[in-house]
Amino acid sequence: MRNSALFEKWGLFKKGMDAKGIQLSFASHIEYSLSKDQYTATMRDLYQSLALTARDRIIERWIQTQQMYHEHDVKRIYYLSAEYLMGRVLTTNLINLGMYDETKKAMDELHVELANLVEMEPDMGLGNGGLGRLAACFLDSMATLELPAHGYGIRYEFGIFDQVIKNLRQTEHPENWLKYTNPWEIARPEYSYTVRYYGKVEEDNESNTSIRKNKWIDTSDVLGIAYDTPIAGYGNNTVNTLRLWAARASKEFNLEYFQHGDYLKAVEEKNISENISKVLYPNDEIFEGKELRLKQQYFFVSCSIQDIIRRYLIQHNNFDQFPEKVVIQMNDTHPSLAVAELMRILLDVHSLGWKKAWDITSRTCAYTNHTLLSEALEKWPVNMFKNLLPRHLQIIYEINRRFLREVSTICIGDENKIRRMSLIEEGNEQKIRMAHLAIVGSHSVNGVAELHTKLLRETVLKDFDEMFPGKFTNKTNGITPRRWLLAANPDLSRLISKNIGTDWITNLNRLRDLEPLSEDPQFRKKWQKVKQINKEIFTSLASGITGLLLDPDSIFDFQVKRIHEYKRQLLNILHVIYCWLKIKKGIDTNIHPRTFIFGGKAAPGYFIAKLIIRLICHTAKVLNNDKSTNSLLQVLFIPNYRVSLAERIFPAADVSEQISTAGYEASGTSNMKFALNGAMTIGTLDGANIEIMEEVGKENIFIFGLSAQEVVDMRHSYDPKTFYHNDPILKKTIDLIKDNFFSPEDHDLFMPLIDNLLNQDPYLVLADFESYHQAQNQVNELYQNQDEWTRKAILNVARIGKFSSDRTISEYNNDIWKVSPLKIIQEERLPR
Numbered sequence: 149m150r151n152s153a154l155f156e157k158w159g160l161f162k163k164g165m166d167a168k169g170i171q172l173s174f175a176s177h178i179e180y181s182l183s184k185d186q187y188t189a190t191m192r193d194l195y196q197s198l199a200l201t202a203r204d205r206i207i208e209r210w211i212q213t214q215q216m217y218h219e220h221d222v223k224r225i226y227y228l229s230a231e232y233l234m235g236r237v238l239t240t241n242l243i244n245l246g247m248y249d250e251t252k253k254a255m256d257e258l259h260v261e262l263a264n265l266v267e268m269e270p271d272m273g274l275g276n277g278g279l280g281r282l283a284a285c286f287l288d289s290m291a292t293l294e295l296p297a298h299g300y301g302i303r304y305e306f307g308i309f310d311q312v313i314k315n316l317r318q319t320e321h322p323e324n325w326l327k328y329t330n331p332w333e334i335a336r337p338e339y340s341y342t343v344r345y346y347g348k349v350e351e352d353n354e355s356n357t358s359i360r361k362n363k364w365i366d367t368s369d370v371l372g373i374a375y376d377t378p379i380a381g382y383g384n385n386t387v388n389t390l391r392l393w394a395a396r397a398s399k400e401f402n403l404e405y406f407q408h409g410d411y412l413k414a415v416e417e418k419n420i421s422e423n424i425s426k427v428l429y430p431n432d433e434i435f436e437g438k439e440l441r442l443k444q445q446y447f448f449v450s451c452s453i454q455d456i457i458r459r460y461l462i463q464h465n466n467f468d469q470f471p472e473k474v475v476i477q478m479n480d481t482h483p484s485l486a487v488a489e490l491m492r493i494l495l496d497v498h499s500l501g502w503k504k505a506w507d508i509t510s511r512t513c514a515y516t517n518h519t520l521l522s523e524a525l526e527k528w529p530v531n532m533f534k535n536l537l538p539r540h541l542q543i544i545y546e547i548n549r550r551f552l553r554e555v556s557t558i559c560i561g562d563e564n565k566i567r568r569m570s571l572i573e574e575g576n577e578q579k580i581r582m583a584h585l586a587i588v589g590s591h592s593v594n595g596v597a598e599l600h601t602k603l604l605r606e607t608v609l610k611d612f613d614e615m616f617p618g619k620f621t622n623k624t625n626g627i628t629p630r631r632w633l634l635a636a637n638p639d640l641s642r643l644i645s646k647n648i649g650t651d652w653i654t655n656l657n658r659l660r661d662l663e664p665l666s667e668d669p670q671f672r673k674k675w676q677k678v679k680q681i682n683k684e685i686f687t688s689l690a691s692g693i694t695g696l697l698l699d700p701d702s703i704f705d706f707q708v709k710r711i712h713e714y715k716r717q718l719l720n721i722l723h724v725i726y727c728w729l730k731i732k733k734g735i736d737t738n739i740h741p742r743t744f745i746f747g748g749k750a751a752p753g754y755f756i757a758k759l760i761i762r763l764i765c766h767t768a769k770v771l772n773n774d775k776s777t778n779s780l781l782q783v784l785f786i787p788n789y790r791v792s793l794a795e796r797i798f799p800a801a802d803v804s805e806q807i808s809t810a811g812y813e814a815s816g817t818s819n820m821k822f823a824l825n826g827a828m829t830i831g832t833l834d835g836a837n838i839e840i841m842e843e844v845g846k847e848n849i850f851i852f853g854l855s856a857q858e859v860v861d862m863r864h865s866y867d868p869k870t871f872y873h874n875d876p877i878l879k880k881t882i883d884l885i886k887d888n889f890f891s892p893e894d895h896d897l898f899m900p901l902i903d904n905l906l907n908q909d910p911y912l913v914l915a916d917f918e919s920y921h922q923a924q925n926q927v928n929e930l931y932q933n934q935d936e937w938t939r940k941a942i943l944n945v946a947r948i949g950k951f952s953s954d955r956t957i958s959e960y961n962n963d964i965w966k967v968s969p970l971k972i973i974q975e976e977r978l979p980r
């Protein structure tokens with residue numbers, strides 16, 4: 149639509165950013181958007197109105213940003229991720245737009261408590277854990293660095309389940325985040341694409357062999373509808389787009405049944421196709437080979453690739469410039485079908501030859517590997533895949549044929565190597581190795597921490613690293629300081645800014661200016677005061693949720709993350725029981741009171757992880773009721789760990805538990821959030837812990853346990869029973885659990901844990917136990933010297949700047965994306 153008169157008038161005005169202007173919009177939205185008055189408006193209505201007030205102001209900048217991207221025909225970053233763990237967005241949007249203080253003032257004048265409105269927003273929980281949260285931090289950093297970027301994903305109707313602890317165990321409840329409508333999203337039914345499934349491929353025998361346009365016919369079709377969420381940068385006018393796809397039944401699909409007069413069947417089929425975007429799979433780092441999951445992946449990949457090509461072709465009439473204008477970053481293998489889908493569209497729709505299509509595809513795509521765990525690797529059974537995506541299977545076979553031909557020319561006759569590198573795993577059931585597809589189809593492959601990248605290159609991807617020198621790089625993860633310090637910990641942010649200014653917000657290395665202040669007794673006192681207040685805030689939150697009253701003078705020791713055997717929550721809870729026994733026996737005196745706090749969801753089908761939660765809850769019940777010890781030691785499992793809860797946890801933490809078996813945690817990011825908020829880390833030489841140690845200094849972190857190499861060396865000869873027999877208190881700890889001391893009403897409840905621990909102990913819990921206990925003793929000792937503790941905590945914050953996601957994104961951009969930032973100039977408009 150080109151109506152200059154209309155647009156000139158329309159674009160004349162801008163929304164006021166001062167308290168007055170905010171109040172006007174706020175009142176207007178209550179009345180005209182929600183149709184409420186002073187009698188009927190609920191807190192939720194007030195939240196919705198404030199969100200719409202912020203959204204109006206974002207939209208002005210959003211439109212301007214997208215216009216300028218178009219006018220400058222910029223190269224764009226397309227970040228493809230099956231998960232975005234955004235959390236709440238009201239506060240960070242107000243902060244990033246620079247209107248937080250005026251909004252606070254506006255609400256104060258109306259006697260509305262802003263903090264209470266913020267609490268009305270449901271978490272946008274479209275992710276499981278670290279991988280999804282990383283995508284959310286990256287969106288913030290890309291917008292803040294003024295990079296033209298689009299996030300693409302799935303608009304799950306139900307995000308990660310709500311965890312309720314009932315009868316000392318996890319129960320899962322659907323989390324209906326869209327129930328009261330989502331004020332941040334804008335539906336764009338005009339951007340909808342057809343996604344095809346099943347059917348068959350008709351060979352093209354007409355054209356010559358170099359250009360074969362095979363026809364994929366008799367498919368079942370689903371529509372993808374775009375829902376856009378604006379992503380505002382901090383302190384600039386950039387507003388990027390997170391575009392999430394929702395599945396809708398396609399008209400064509402229903403018509404067939406209508407024509408046969410089967411109305412109910414048609415409606416039923418409509419439901420089936422809309423199931424595709426219904427629910428997030430709640431597995432973190434566990435592959436579940438369900439067809440619906442494969443449908444989800446292809447669904448969002450196909451919509452996204454079609455959308456990317458549509459946008460490119462507005463300004464180009466061939467694909468020659470495609471890799472110069474488009475880069476597709478795949479967050480793990482979940483979107484790795486992008487390689488096959490881009491090939492399919494270039495070959496079958498746009499009639500490019502294989503070589504040209506392959507050159508464009510591999511120069512456009514890039515892949516981030518997130519794990520070394522074999523159970524997490526995505527391998528789709530060929531039979532399932534062939535049924536759902538027959539044309540893509542043909543393309544993958546052809547990619548593999550050409551790739552293996554290349555492999556065999558460089559290692560003549562090495563059949564083992566060819567078998568190892570093939571995109572197809574042979575065996576009882578043939579499977580497609582999605583990681584191999586992603587590697588072969590990309591010009592860049594990266595790991596997410598130094599150790600992780602090194603292990604990738606030396607072990608599971610060694611063959612590929614040798615074949616493609618230079619293709620593998622490291623991009624150590626990061627977190628956004630806007631959410632994880634500025635918004636989550638306002639008191640600490642104020643203290644920091646008062647002393648060193650505000651540059652740290654966009655240049656986190658400036659926190660180094662805090663180093664000299666670590667020696668200033670007055671500054672330390674203020675620092676301690678902030679931590680104490682944050683601990684008190686958490687104490688009242690925790691008592692409201694669980695009824696347990698914590699001691700804010702005790703050490704707040706947190707392990708919050710998904711429950712996983714490799715993350716070793718079991719090591720932590722065994723050690724808690726061990727300490728309790730030592731206190732009871734009068735062995736350990738001089739213990740500073742400590743509160744051990746656990747949080748995290750277990751995948752609903754992960755039996756052992758759910759049993760670990762039960763052990764923590766049963767232990768907490770017994771220990772917290774022991775009057776002889778509960779002034780020194782308390783245990784809490786805080787339910788439903790999620791982004792909005794995490795924002796209350798990090799500021800209140802004294803100790804951060806990062807205790808995975810070395811070599812198993814790819815990076816970790818909660819280790820960074822804790823350190824940024826002045827917690828001391830107790831951790832293994834794993835993932836980004838190593839780089840945190842290098843930055844903060846090894847005298848300012850508690851490192852324990854076997855190294856990744858020692859873990860590998862130990863495996864051959866490891867017998868967990870020797871550790872069990874050599875430490876009588878450790879033996880007693882395990883025997884108590886085995887003998888149902890913590891589960892008198894449920895005999896042998898924890899036998900699967902104990903059996904596994906004494907016979908296999910695959911994550912070397914017992915091998916690291918002694919070393920862990922010693923490190924914990926050092927924590928106990930240091931805490932009792934509050935001056936020294938605080939000095940070290942300040943140094944942790946001062947030296948954590950490397951772990952800003954701004955640094956991570958700059959590295960991606962310099963090494964892989966090579967996109968120019970574009971400063972968005974806001975048009976002159978009259979105030980309204």
Ligand SMILES: *Cc1c(COP(=O)(O)O)cnc(C)c1O
Pocket residue numbers: 276277278281708709710789790791794815816817818819821
């Ligand atoms: C940061 C974060 C994670 C990742 O935690 P790790 O300890 O690095 O696994 C998971 N969930 C939430 C809600 C987070 O904020």
